[in-house]
Amino acid sequence: MSNSNASVDVKRAPVLGRPARELTQAERDELFRLEKKLVRKLGATIREYGLIQADDRIMVALSGGKDSYALLCLLERFRAKMPFGFDLIGVHLDQVQPGYDGEPLARWLADQGFTHQILQQDTYSVVTDKIEEGKTYCSLCSRLRRGILYRVARDLGCQSIALGHHRDDANETLLLNLFYSGQLKTMPVRLQSDDGANVVIRPMMGIAEADIRRYAQLMAFPILPCNLCGSQEGLKRVRVKQLIQALSDDNEKVPGNIAAALANVRPSHLHDLDVMKVWADRDASIRPWTAAKPAAGIQVDLG
Numbered sequence: 001m002s003n004s005n006a007s008v009d010v011k012r013a014p015v016l017g018r019p020a021r022e023l024t025q026a027e028r029d030e031l032f033r034l035e036k037k038l039v040r041k042l043g044a045t046i047r048e049y050g051l052i053q054a055d056d057r058i059m060v061a062l063s064g065g066k067d068s069y070a071l072l073c074l075l076e077r078f079r080a081k082m083p084f085g086f087d088l089i090g091v092h093l094d095q096v097q098p099g100y101d102g103e104p105l106a107r108w109l110a111d112q113g114f115t116h117q118i119l120q121q122d123t124y125s126v127v128t129d130k131i132e133e134g135k136t137y138c139s140l141c142s143r144l145r146r147g148i149l150y151r152v153a154r155d156l157g158c159q160s161i162a163l164g165h166h167r168d169d170a171n172e173t174l175l176l177n178l179f180y181s182g183q184l185k186t187m188p189v190r191l192q193s194d195d196g197a198n199v200v201i202r203p204m205m206g207i208a209e210a211d212i213r214r215y216a217q218l219m220a221f222p223i224l225p226c227n228l229c230g231s232q233e234g235l236k237r238v239r240v241k242q243l244i245q246a247l248s249d250d251n252e253k254v255p256g257n258i259a260a261a262l263a264n265v266r267p268s269h270l271h272d273l274d275v276m277k278v279w280a281d282r283d284a285s286i287r288p289w290t291a292a293k294p295a296a297g298i299q300v301d302l303g
Helices: 025-049 066-081 103-112 124-130 138-156 167-180 209-219 236-250 254-262 273-280
Strands: 057-062 087-094 116-120 160-162 190-192 199-201
Touching (some): 025 066, 057 066, 057 138, 103 116, 124 138, 167 254
Parallel strands (some): 057 160, 160 199
Antiparallel strands (some): 190 199
16 A cells, blocks of 8 residues: 555645636636635535534545545635634545546645545455446445545544535435335435444535536546546446436426425335334424414214
8 A cells, every 4th residue: 555645734724716627707707706606615514414523624525527536625615604614635546447547636736735645455356356347336345445544544643534525426326226126215414334433424414516617617627537436337327317318308496395305204204114103203303293273164973
């Protein structure tokens, strides 16, 4: 395992705030408005779910894709507005994929002034050895990567690992689990690992992918292509994304409604007996039930 930043100083102040290309005045104005909107949404999620506390040390997992770049920048913007301090350290894992070139990411991190580590561990060989050719690599690849990131976070003394998943990722995951595994679940905003040693947070759950895509274009993030799962055709997630897009073409509120439903669950209207029992035994202060008032008009005696 290699380390591009062997001596990590998480107190180093990032010099952030400039896109990696020249912008027109109109683009600068757009970036200002868009970033303000995204930081507001990110901050609302952080506050509502209690994702960050004073003096936290947060490891931001950087894949080299638009979402993780955006997450690091927006967290830095949010940090600058807070009355308390917390530390950010970007961590990128080189998984030794063919044709991989992490230099653009490393150069961007250094130019922007972010504290970071770039690690190397060959998960590519493991994935291609274990998964039959033609099958999708995503599940095993993500499990291996997660295990490495968990260990690194503990080594760095980080309280949490921030991932760049957004609203549309959660929507797609909900439908994937519904259609293909018979489960009603999605990506949680905050998740504690099974052994209790790590906490994963997803501060961008209230942000639409389209906004992140435009933000990435304006900021000119140097995107690293994925030559493993990103190059495979016919992934179920792609098909679900296309389904949501088709529904959105008829009703633009569909993505927002799916996301809203994840925070508007009615346990009494589901069929899981364990959930029904927990709901029935809930504290009386949680969504207290109030008998409906008699309706006006004709009253019928059913006695």
